Amino acid sequence: MKKLMELMAEEISSAFEKAGYDPSYGRVTVSNRPDLCEYQCNGAMAAAKAYKKAPFMIADDVVAHLGDSRIFSMAEVVKPGFINLKVSGEFLSSYLREMSGDEKLSVTLAENPKTIIIDYGGPNVAKPLHVGHLRSAIIGESLKRIGRFVGHKVIGDVHLGDWGLQMGLIITELKHRQPDLVYFDDSFTGEYPEEAPFTISELEEIYPCASGKSKEDEAYRNEALEATHLLQEGKRGYMALWNHIMNVSVTDLKRNYDKLNVSFDLWKKESDAQPYIPDMVQEMKEKGFAYEDQGALVVDVKEEGDTKEIPPCMLLKSDGASLYTTTDLATIVERMKLYHPDEILYVVDKRQELHFIQVFRCARKTGLVPEETRLSFLGFGTMNGKDGKPFKTREGGVMRLETLIKDINDEMFTKIVENRSVRDKDARETAEIVGLAAIKYGDLSNQATKDYVFDVDRFTSFEGNTGPYILYTIVRIKSILNRYEEEGGNLKEGEILSPVSDIEKNLMMQLTGFGFTVESAFDEKAPHKICAYIYDVSNAFNSFYHETKILSEEDTERKHSYIQLLQLTKRVLETSIDLLGFSAPDRM
Numbered sequence: 177m178k179k180l181m182e183l184m185a186e187e188i189s190s191a192f193e194k195a196g197y198d199p200s201y202g203r204v205t206v207s208n209r210p211d212l213c214e215y216q217c218n219g220a221m222a223a224a225k226a227y228k229k230a231p232f233m234i235a236d237d238v239v240a241h242l243g244d245s246r247i248f249s250m251a252e253v254v255k256p257g258f259i260n261l262k263v264s265g266e267f268l269s270s271y272l273r274e275m276s277g278d279e280k281l282s283v284t285l286a287e288n289p290k291t292i293i294i295d296y297g298g299p300n301v302a303k304p305l306h307v308g309h310l311r312s313a314i315i316g317e318s319l320k321r322i323g324r325f326v327g328h329k330v331i332g333d334v335h336l337g338d339w340g341l342q343m344g345l346i347i348t349e350l351k352h353r354q355p356d357l358v359y360f361d362d363s364f365t366g367e368y369p370e371e372a373p374f375t376i377s378e379l380e381e382i383y384p385c386a387s388g389k390s391k392e393d394e395a396y397r398n399e400a401l402e403a404t405h406l407l408q409e410g411k412r413g414y415m416a417l418w419n420h421i422m423n424v425s426v427t428d429l430k431r432n433y434d435k436l437n438v439s440f441d442l443w444k445k446e447s448d449a450q451p452y453i454p455d456m457v458q459e460m461k462e463k464g465f466a467y468e469d470q471g472a473l474v475v476d477v478k479e480e481g482d483t484k485e486i487p488p489c490m491l492l493k494s495d496g497a498s499l500y501t502t503t504d505l506a507t508i509v510e511r512m513k514l515y516h517p518d519e520i521l522y523v524v525d526k527r528q529e530l531h532f533i534q535v536f537r538c539a540r541k542t543g544l545v546p547e548e549t550r551l552s553f554l555g556f557g558t559m560n561g562k563d564g565k566p567f568k569t570r571e572g573g574v575m576r577l578e579t580l581i582k583d584i585n586d587e588m589f590t591k592i593v594e595n596r597s598v599r600d601k602d603a604r605e606t607a608e609i610v611g612l613a614a615i616k617y618g619d620l621s622n623q624a625t626k627d628y629v630f631d632v633d634r635f636t637s638f639e640g641n642t643g644p645y646i647l648y649t650i651v652r653i654k655s656i657l658n659r660y661e662e663e664g665g666n667l668k669e670g671e672i673l674s675p676v677s678d679i680e681k682n683l684m685m686q687l688t689g690f691g692f693t694v695e696s697a698f699d700e701k702a703p704h705k706i707c708a709y710i711y712d713v714s715n716a717f718n719s720f721y722h723e724t725k726i727l728s729e730e731d732t733e734r735k736h737s738y739i740q741l742l743q744l745t746k747r748v749l750e751t752s753i754d755l756l757g758f759s760a761p762d763r764m
């Protein structure tokens with residue numbers, strides 16, 4: 177379905193052409209003087225130079241050809257040569273009727289659907305999820321949903337960190353605590369137990385304990401490094417422990433991501449890329465890209481025109497161990513082989529930007545990806561506390577994600593029971609739904625690349641630019657529609673008519689923006705555009721609601737029209753929040 181703005185531009189362009197001017201001047205924008213008009217065209221100003229003619233004369237010529245326009249109810253020239261426009265209510269309502277019948281609500285599906293892998297989440301096995309993982313999960317999930325909605329094949333991959341020193345640390349600590357475990361008996365050749373020798377809470381205590389010790393005790397640290405190395409070489413007992421750690425940890429991660437309404441198509445991990453490393457490294461050597469530098473194997477990735485120094489990309493350390501870069505490169509090899517993506521998008525903390533510059537350049541230079549495959553990095557900013565420093569617990573420690581979610585839900589619960597008298601259980605469930613909206617909207621309404629302040633009071637407020645406010649609006653519409661049905665109304669009856677007030681017209685105009693908003697949110701990887709849009713729609717709806725008697729409207733056709741408009745508003749808002757990764761309760 178064409179966008180309203182496109183239809184307007186087409187109409188104006190053809191008027192330019194009929195008047196003897198180049199149609200490309202017929203661009204239309206939303207008015208920056210809403211007191212005078214709804215839309216405007218500044219093309220005559222631009223054309224004046226080319227045609228050496230006063231802009232208002234050109235504008236006059238163009239407007240003369242808009243007299244019988246079915247799109248505009250007003251086309252007026254104002255000096256020095258702007259064309260002020262108002263859309264016809266008839267046309268607007270016919271547009272919304274068509275939109276109501278369109279499953280995609282006017283979004284045009286991508287002409288050439290692409291296969292896009294989104295690498296997001298990126299938790300590390302055996303370490304609890306903390307707030308640092310929140311943004312990647314929230315932004316990545318939203319982009320995945322938006323990409324699918326506009327017609328692409330999007331594959332979400334969690335890319336677990338499962339191969340680093342943290343594994344060696346856990347193994348070492350276990351060995352100190354329970355040296356008699358069969359996993360440490362080198363003479364053991366039987367089957368290892370199916371049951372893990374630890375629970376998730378033990379695991380979560382073991383890791384920080386081991387990590388703390390390794391910072392103070394060099395011998396301990398070397399032991400952990402050695403254990404990591406042995407694991408990576410496939411030592412039987414350690415592999416069995418690694419499997420236990422994985423199972424226990426992944427179950428817990430899935431539970432946590434479920435709570436966030438985040439899901440991955442692939443649960444691939446760093447270790448899955450290991451088999452690809454030897455051949456990849458060999459080839460890079462043979463092709464002359466990789467060379468030895470002080471014992472390490474590196475590939476130069478600096479380019480002409482670099483304004484800052486881009487150090488070589490390191491493939492192997494002097495002891496032959498692989499690195500984060502190596503794993504990411506080998507993961508690209510694996511992804512190309514298994515999924516042939518047109519694009520791989522990484523949603524990772526922007527402090528890792530240099531790493532990705534190196535990886536992308538190395539992958540391109542050495543031919544791991546063909547020219548037409550895009551590698552993109554969406555580096556997000558830090559989530560800060562009110563003090564402007566990275567978000568911490570009151571005691572200054574790393575905030576666990578579960579704690580953060582619980583705090584928000586408790587705050588929402590208090591607000592909800594203040595608002596109404598409901599059974600506790602209902603209010604708890606509602607608080608979880610609204611709490612998630614508070615967190616996700618609070619995050620996504622900021623441009624992803626910027627740092628932002630996580631402000632619990634503001635995010636959980638029912639007023640202002642917040643998730644709860646958007647949900648409140650949806651719940652309000654739901655309750656009107658319910659009452660309408662209870663009073664015997666039929667939601668299918670009637671159709672959207674021309675607006676009778678400016679406030680209604682404004683809501684209608686806002687609704688037409690859905691398609692454009694979603695498409696540009698995808699093109700620019702900018703979910704915050706959807707947030708800004710639904711905030712506008714919600715404001716427009718609430719003004720309409722306060723000014724209009726909906727259920728007590730006596731003119732039946734008018735009332736039906738309102739009900740249709742409400743249903744479309746609800747669909748637009750609900751579809752939008754689904755793209756952002758949250759949902760609305762029935763009551764609040």
Ligand code: ARG
Pocket residue numbers: 295297298299300335336337504522524
């Ligand atoms: N596990 C990593 C971390 O916690 C993030 C992984 C991001 N994805 C990637 N392909 N490097 O920093």
